[in-house]
Amino acid sequence: MNKRTLEENIFKILMMISISLVVGSLIIIVALVIINGAPALSLDLLTQTSSGEFYLGAGGGGILNAIVGSLLLALPATGLACLIGIAIALYLQKDFIHSWLAGFIRFSLDILWGIPSIIYGVFCFLIMIYLGMSASVMFGIIALTLLEIPIITRYMDESIKLVPIGLKEGAYSLGSTKFETAVKVVPRQALPGILAGILLGLGRGIGDAASILFTAGFTNRIPSSIYDSTAALPTMIFQLSTSSLPVVRQKASATALVLLIIVFTISILSRTLSKRYMKHVIK
Amino acid sequence: MNRRKLRDFLGTKLMLVVTVAVSLLFFSIFFLLLFKSLLIFEQHSLTEILFSSSWNPGFNQFGLYPIIVGTILVTGIALIIAVPISILSAVYIAEYAPKKVRKVIRPFIDVLAGVPSVVYGLCALLFLVPFVKDVVAPWFGIETTGYCILTASITLAIMVFPIIISLCVESFHAIPLSLREASLSVGATKWETVKKVIFRASAPSVISAVFLGFGRAFGETIAVNMVVGGITRTPSTLFSPGQTLASLIVSAYSDMMSSPLYESALMMVALILFIVVLLFNIFGIFVLRRANKRWNV
Structure with a gap:
């Protein structure tokens, strides 16, 4: 004993x-x-773009270009991934597709979820080279979209799976088509899960460096078109941290602090939002 | 009426097209990488690439042996650190922790999972590198810069924690209460119940959690690149610098356009990475699905 x-x-x-x-x-x-x-962390750091001396420690400049760049990359990417994700997630319902085929697609999405982000980066880089273009906002967005699709889709799918069959049957019995039911009835019921998925995808996308390192490039300016290269917060941290100067490393930490605040805000937002929209859900 | 039917038809087909396109994404990545790495296979045999230890793209030598050894070491040690700690933490959260504590810890783990990998890398740079250099290495009587296999492994271990913990906690929760009660009622202690009932009942899910964690660690790029040292030599001790497959791609991409052969070699590295992660994930997800069916989750 x-x-x-x-x-x-x-x-x-x-x-x-x-x-x-x-x-x-x-x-x-x-x-x-x-x-x-x-x-x-200072107001200057947040409101100025970086310059050459910025990386050498001699004061001056900030990370505005990286903040703007991150938003320019992650927001459109999340929007695109959300559109593609919702289409797939709705299509995976039994109403549209055999459940074994849906199972297979879920399986491949799960696998895509696990693929390292560097592979998405390399894939988009190869396409970019093939098209004879250079690193730009556009390809950064594409890389992040591909990265986010499996996350957002699977999250939406899991919550759409839980939509009670009676709700759909109600819509059908009133004469609505499959597409109308899928677009107008199902998303409203699955809204909390859909929102959580979108925000999770956004959080993943805004923090990822490996996929945008080659595809979005790096620059000190704020991009003026989608064909311009751009800095982003993760790549900025990566650049700054390679320096051996303590002052520059401090800037890397300040940038990381900004990134962490953004990521944590997104995650808190996702919790509160999904709670708030729970009230539209019929139990 | 007709317009609604048309919209239904078009909408459904659009959804089908998107679904098919994304399902094909996976194959297109594979074939594009394979196509790109054909060039290197024309000039070097697979055995030469995998087992030659001289990586010297300038001199047309593409031996991946040191990098493969580095990758296996970094990933393996990361898992050796992460697996016991994660499983014990998961047991605590699922079986021992009072409800209040559990409510506090779960969000902590979710937050840990959401920290971007570059931030892990930065923290490793700020804390682990000097720690390994000044504290751990002198302990073993070895001198090191701190940028080494061990530092990268510890960083990866921390990154893998949330994945293994949350999957394990989920699988422990899925086990029916009656199994625990049966064991407790015949006089087993709580730990004996965990050891002989919970672990046995959830073994497949725990194994798949480890595999999925491996997949994550194997492909992690940025954080490893920041602390592993980036030297393509076969590491002699845990305190020597090394290189991993994923990190190599980042280190070399700026000069890879210099020769088509070099580019092809890196694409082959990406292909190896893709295939290995794929196999581990397929296995992990497959086992997880079977395990979930067992308790009708």
Whole structure:
């Protein structure tokens, strides 16, 4: 008996150590970014574009181009991925497609979800080279769209799956077509899940560096058209952190702080929004 | 009436086209990468590429052996660190934690999953690199810059935590309560129940969680690139710098346009990455689906 309780206690302690390591690593990450980044965070940093000296530590300039670039890349990409995602997620319902085929498509979406983002980056880079174009906002958007499609689609799909059959039958019995039911009735019921999926995709897209590194390029200016290359927050952090100067690294942390604030806001927004729109859901 | 039918027809077909296009995406990535890497296979044999240890694109040498060893080491050690910690944490969250604690910890893990990988990389750069250089390495009596295999592994382990934990917690929750009650009622302690009932009942899901975690770690690019050292030499110890497949693509992309052969070699690296991650994910998802059916989730 004693040996058994001893084992129980040993593993309890090991569990406490594990969970504190996991929670501790998150706290350390956030603390590191705040401690290193907060002193460098200023209004100038947020409202000026970067210049050559910016990377050499000599004051001057900010990350406005990266902030704008990130929004220019992630927002349209999320919009596109959302349009494509909703079409697929609605089509995966039993009303349209055999369930084994739907299962196969879900399976391939799950696999696409796991593909490293660098592969999407390389894929878009190859297409870009083939078309004889150079790194630009356009290809950054395409890369992020591809990255976000599986996430958004699967999230929407999971919540659309839960729409009660009676609701759809009600729509059909009133004479609506399949498409009308899918577009007008189903999304309203699945709205909380759809919103959560979109925001999750946005959070993933805005934080990803590997896919836009080759496809969106890097520049100090704010892009004026979709054929211009652009900086983004993740690529900016990547650029700045390679420097050995502490001042520049501090700027990297400040940029990371901005990115973390954006990502956390999105995740909080996703929780509150899906709660709020729960009220339209018929249970 | 006709207009509605037309809209129904067009709308449905549009949805079909989009679905087919995205399903084909997967094959188009595969074939494009394969097509691009044909060039390197024309000049070098597969065994030469996989087992030659000289990577020197300028001199037409494309041996991937050091990079493959580096990738396996970094990923393997990351999993050795991450798997026990994640599983124990998951057991705590699912079985031991009081409801209040659970409610606090779950969002923590979700947030950890949402931290962008470049931020992990930056934190590793700020904290882990000096830590490994000044604390861990002297402990073993080894000198290092801190940019090494071990640093990259620890970074990856932290990135994999949320994936394995949330999948494991889900699978533990799916096990019927009656199984636990049966074990507890014959006098087993809580840990014995976890060890002999929960682990056995959820083994397939735990294995698939590990596989999916592996897929994530294997393909992680930016964070690894920032701390692994980026030197294509076969690492001799855990404290020597190395290179991984994904990180190589980032390091080399700026000069890859210099020769078509070099470009082809990098596309082959991407292809290997794609195939390996694909196999692990297919296996992981397949096992997970079978496991979910078991408890009718």
